[in-house]
Amino acid sequence: MTRRVAIVGYAQSNHQYDMPLPREDMVFEVVKGALEDAGITKKEVDTVVSASTDFLDGRTISGVFYGMAAGAYLKDESKAEEDGTLALYYAFMRILTDIYDVALVEAHTQGSCINPHQVSFYMLDPLFDRQFNVLNDIATAALQARMYMSKYDVAEEDIAMVAVKNLANAASNPHAHRRMLDVTPEEVLNSKLYYEPIRELTMSPISDGACALVLASEERAREFTDSPVWILGAGSCQDSYLRDRNLHRLESLEKAAQRAYEMAGIKDPVSELEVLEVSEKFAHEEMMIYEALGLCREGKGRVLIEDGITSKYGELPVNPSGGALGADPVCATGLIRVIEAAKQINGEANGYQMPHACRALAHGQFGLCAQKNVVFVLGGE
Amino acid sequence: MARRTAIVGIGQTYHCARRDDVNGQELINEAVTRALEDAGLTMKDIDAIVIGNMDHFEAINYVDGWSVDGSGAFMRPIMKLTTGGTSGMTVATAGYYHVASGFFDVVLAIGWEMNSSSDTTAAITTCCQPLIERDFFAGAIGPLAAEYTAYIKRFGATEEDAALVSVRDHNNALNNPHAHLRTRITVEDVMKSPVLCYPIKLLDMCPRSDGACALIYACEGKAEKLAPRPAWVHTIAGSRDFVYMGEPFQHEELITLERASARAYKRAGITDPLKEIDVMELYLPASTTGVKWMESLWVCGRGEAPRLIREGVFNMDGQLPVNPSGGPLATNPIGATAMIRVGEAALQIMGKAGDRQVPNVRTALATAFGSCSWSDVTILRDTKP
Numbered sequence: 001m002t003r004r005v006a007i008v009g010y011a012q013s014n015h016q017y018d019m020p021l022p023r024e025d026m027v028f029e030v031v032k033g034a035l036e037d038a039g040i041t042k043k044e045v046d047t048v049v050s051a052s053t054d055f056l057d058g059r060t061i062s063g064v065f066y067g068m069a070a071g072a073y074l075k076d077e078s079k080a081e082e083d084g085t086l087a088l089y090y091a092f093m094r095i096l097t098d099i100y101d102v103a104l105v106e107a108h109t110q111g112s113c114i115n116p117h118q119v120s121f122y123m124l125d126p127l128f129d130r131q132f133n134v135l136n137d138i139a140t141a142a143l144q145a146r147m148y149m150s151k152y153d154v155a156e157e158d159i160a161m162v163a164v165k166n167l168a169n170a171a172s173n174p175h176a177h178r179r180m181l182d183v184t185p186e187e188v189l190n191s192k193l194y195y196e197p198i199r200e201l202t203m204s205p206i207s208d209g210a211c212a213l214v215l216a217s218e219e220r221a222r223e224f225t226d227s228p229v230w231i232l233g234a235g236s237c238q239d240s241y242l243r244d245r246n247l248h249r250l251e252s253l254e255k256a257a258q259r260a261y262e263m264a265g266i267k268d269p270v271s272e273l274e275v276l277e278v279s280e281k282f283a284h285e286e287m288m289i290y291e292a293l294g295l296c297r298e299g300k301g302r303v304l305i306e307d308g309i310t311s312k313y314g315e316l317p318v319n320p321s322g323g324a325l326g327a328d329p330v331c332a333t334g335l336i337r338v339i340e341a342a343k344q345i346n347g348e349a350n351g352y353q354m355p356h357a358c359r360a361l362a363h364g365q366f367g368l369c370a371q372k373n374v375v376f377v378l379g380g381e
Numbered sequence: 382m383a384r385r386t387a388i389v390g391i392g393q394t395y396h397c398a399r400r401d402d403v404n405g406q407e408l409i410n411e412a413v414t415r416a417l418e419d420a421g422l423t424m425k426d427i428d429a430i431v432i433g434n435m436d437h438f439e440a441i442n443y444v445d446g447w448s449v450d451g452s453g454a455f456m457r458p459i460m461k462l463t464t465g466g467t468s469g470m471t472v473a474t475a476g477y478y479h480v481a482s483g484f485f486d487v488v489l490a491i492g493w494e495m496n497s498s499s500d501t502t503a504a505i506t507t508c509c510q511p512l513i514e515r516d517f518f519a520g521a522i523g524p525l526a527a528e529y530t531a532y533i534k535r536f537g538a539t540e541e542d543a544a545l546v547s548v549r550d551h552n553n554a555l556n557n558p559h560a561h562l563r564t565r566i567t568v569e570d571v572m573k574s575p576v577l578c579y580p581i582k583l584l585d586m587c588p589r590s591d592g593a594c595a596l597i598y599a600c601e602g603k604a605e606k607l608a609p610r611p612a613w614v615h616t617i618a619g620s621r622d623f624v625y626m627g628e629p630f631q632h633e634e635l636i637t638l639e640r641a642s643a644r645a646y647k648r649a650g651i652t653d654p655l656k657e658i659d660v661m662e663l664y665l666p667a668s669t670t671g672v673k674w675m676e677s678l679w680v681c682g683r684g685e686a687p688r689l690i691r692e693g694v695f696n697m698d699g700q701l702p703v704n705p706s707g708g709p710l711a712t713n714p715i716g717a718t719a720m721i722r723v724g725e726a727a728l729q730i731m732g733k734a735g736d737r738q739v740p741n742v743r744t745a746l747a748t749a750f751g752s753c754s755w756s757d758v759t760i761l762r763d764t765k766p
Contacts, residue, residue: 093482
C-alpha cells in the first residue's frame with residue numbers, strides 16, 4: 001500500500017421493517033451521523049461512493065435520488081453496486097491513488113418497499129433458470145444447505161444453534177432488527193418453513209436500513225480523530241454462476257480472505273483476529289464462512305458452534321452484533337459488518353463489546369449462494 | 382502517488398438495433414475477446430474485472446453474477462457499477478482506479494447494453510420523480526428539448542445549428558465500421574425528420590442499440606510492453622448534481638460538465654482546450670447538446686458555439702475534430718456508450734482509429750453524460766503523466 005487509510009467516522013440506522021422514512025431521508029440521516037461522528041462537514045469530503053441496486057431501489061438510475069442526500073453535490077461520485085463492502089473497496093482505492101483524501105461511503109436498502117427475495121429472481125440467468133420459475137435466493141440457499149449438510153453430516157439442529165447465537169446476540173444491539181434474547185433451538189426449528197430446510201429464523205429478515213462511513217488518508221485521519229481504525233487488508237472474489245459451482249464450499253470467500261490476510265500479514269486468523277463480523281444471510285452459511293476464512297478445517301464449522309467458540313463468550317466471537325440474521329438491509333449488510341468491527345476496535349460496542357479487540361475481520365457477500373465475497377481486516381493503533 | 386496507468390486494449394462489438402444472434406453473455410464475450418486480442422493477452426493475464434450496464438434496460442439484475450462465462454470473472458475480483466448514461470465511464474474510471482491504486486496490474490472494464498430486451502424509454506421514465514414528473518416527462522428527450530429551447534431563446538441559436546451537429550456526427554460514422562447508423566444525411570434531412578419533442582427531431586436524437594465495449598487498463602511497466610503506443614490516463618474527473626426534470630434547470634449551462642472539465646483541465650495543465658486538445662469524443666445524446674455543451678467544456682464563450690459550428694471548427698478537417706466515430710448519435714448501447722467514448726479517444730491516441738483517425742493526436746478528451754445529473758471527463762495522452 002502506498003499510504004495508510006483509516007475509518008474515521010460511521011453511523012447506521014435502527015434497522016427495522018417498514019421504516020417511517022423515505023429512502024432519501026434514511027440516507028441523509030446516516031450520512032449526517034457519519035460526518036458528525038468524524039467531526040467534519042460535507043465540505044471536507046472529496047468523493048462519495050454508494051452501494052445499492054436499481055432493482056432493490058425500484059427505479060432506474062436510482063443514484064440520482066439519494067446522491068444529494070449523501071452530500072455528493074458537485075463532487076466526484078460513483079456507485080459501486082450490490083454490497084456496501086464493494087463501495088468501501090472502491091473508496092479505499094480512490095484514496096490510495098492520492099487523488100482524494102477523504103471519502104464517504106454509503107449503502108442502503110428498503111426491503112419493505114421492494115421485496116429482496118422477489119428481486120433475487122432477476123439475478124437468475126435470463127434464458128434458462130428464470131424460465132422455470134422455481135428458483136430464487138431462498139430456494140438456491142436451500143440447495144446449498146442440503147449439499148453442505150449431507151456432505152459434512154450437519155443436522156438442522158446445528159444450523160438452529162447458529163440462529164440462536166446470532167438472534168440472542170442481536171438482543172444487545174440497539175440497531176438490530178430481529179432481537180430475540182431468549183430464543184430456543186426448538187423455536188427456530190418450528191419457525192415457518194420456506195424452502196426445506198430454510199426457515200424463517202434460519203434466514204435473514206427483510207429489513208429497511210442504511211449506513212455510512214467516512215474514510216480518510218493517514219494524514220487527514222490524524223487531524224480528525226485520535227482513534228482511527230486502519231484498513232489493514234482487503235480482498236474480493238467471485239465464483240462462477242450457480243450451475244457450475246461447488247455449492248458446499250465458499251471458494252470465492254477462501255480466495256478473498258487469502259488476499260486480505262496476505263495484505264494484512266495475517267498467517268493464523270484464529271490467533272491473530274479477536275472478533276469477526278460476517279454476513280450470514282442464511283444460518284448454515286455461517287459455518288461455511290468459518291471454513292472459508294480458515295477458522296477450522298473443511299466441514300468442521302459445526303464444531304465451533306457446538307463448543308461455543310464463536311459465541312460472545314468464546315475464544316473467537318463471531319457476530320456479537322447479531323450478524324445478518326439480526327438485520328439484513330441487503331446492500332448495507334456488509335458495510336454494517338465493517339462498522340460493527342470498527343466499533344469493537346474503538347471499544348464503542350456498548351452491551352456487546354468484546355475485550356481486547358485490536359484486530360477484526362468484516363465480511364460482505366452478494367449474489368445467489370454467496371457467489372461474491374469481500375473481506376476486510378481492520379486494526380486499531 | 383497514483384500509479385501511472387494506460388489503456389492498452391480496446392474491443393467493441395458490432396452495434397445494431399437488435400442483436401438476435403447473441404444473448405447478453407455472448408455479447409459481453411464478443412467485446413472481451415476483441416479487447417484481449419487487441420492487447421495480445423489471454424484471460425489468464427487479467428487480474429480483476431469491472432462491469433456495468435443499466436439493469437432495467439434488460440430487465441436483468443446482477444449481470445456480474447450470471448455472465449461469468451462471458452466476462453471471464455471466474456474466481457476473480459469483480460465490481461459492478463452503474464450511474465446513469467455515464468455508466469460506461471463510471472466503469473472505465475473504476476478500471477483506472479483498480480490499477481492506479483496499486484491493487485491490480487491488468488484490469489478489464491466492460492460496458493454493455495441490450496436495449497432490445499426491454500423498453501428503454503419506459504425504464505428511463507422510472508428515473509423521474511414518481512409523484513410529480515413521471516406522468517409527463519417520458520424518457521430522455523423532454524429535458525434535453527427544454528434545455529435547448531431556453532438556449533435558442535437566450536443566444537439566438539437555431540434548429541439548423543443542431544442539425545449541423547447531427548450531420549457531422551452521422552457522416553463521421555460512415556468511417557466507423559462499428560457504428561450502428563451509417564447513412565449519409567443532410568441538414569435538410571434532419572429538418573424534415575419528424576419532431577419528437579420541439580426542437581428535437583428524429584435525426585437529432587440518438588438511437589438505442591445493442592452492443593458492448595471492453596477496455597484493458599495496465600500499469601506502468603506492463604503497458605509499454607503490451608502496446609507500442611499506450612493511451613496514458615492523465616486525469617479523470619466527475620461531478621454531479623440533482624435535477625428535477627420538470628424544473629427549469631440549467632438553461633444556460635451544464636454545471637456538472639463545467640465543473641468536471643475545469644477540474645480535469647487543471648489537473649492535466651490545460652488552459653486553452655480549443656488549442657491544446659487534438660480530438661474530442663463527446664457523449665452527445667442529442668445534436669442540440671453538441672451546440673450548447675461546447676461552452677460547458679470551456680471551448681468557447683457563452684453563446685459562441687453556434688458560430689464555431691457554422692465555421693466547421695469541430696468537423697473532421699477543423700481545428701478540433703469532435704466525434705470522429707460518430708458519437709452516440711450513431712451508436713448508443715447505453716451502458717457501453719460512455720466507455721466507447723473513452724475507447725475511441727484511446728484509439729485516436731494509439732493511432733489505431735482506421736478511416737476515422739485524426740492525424741497527430743497527442744491529447745484526447747472523452748466525456749460522459751448521465752441523466753442530467755452526472756458528467757465525467759477523461760483526458761488521455763500519448764505521454765506518461
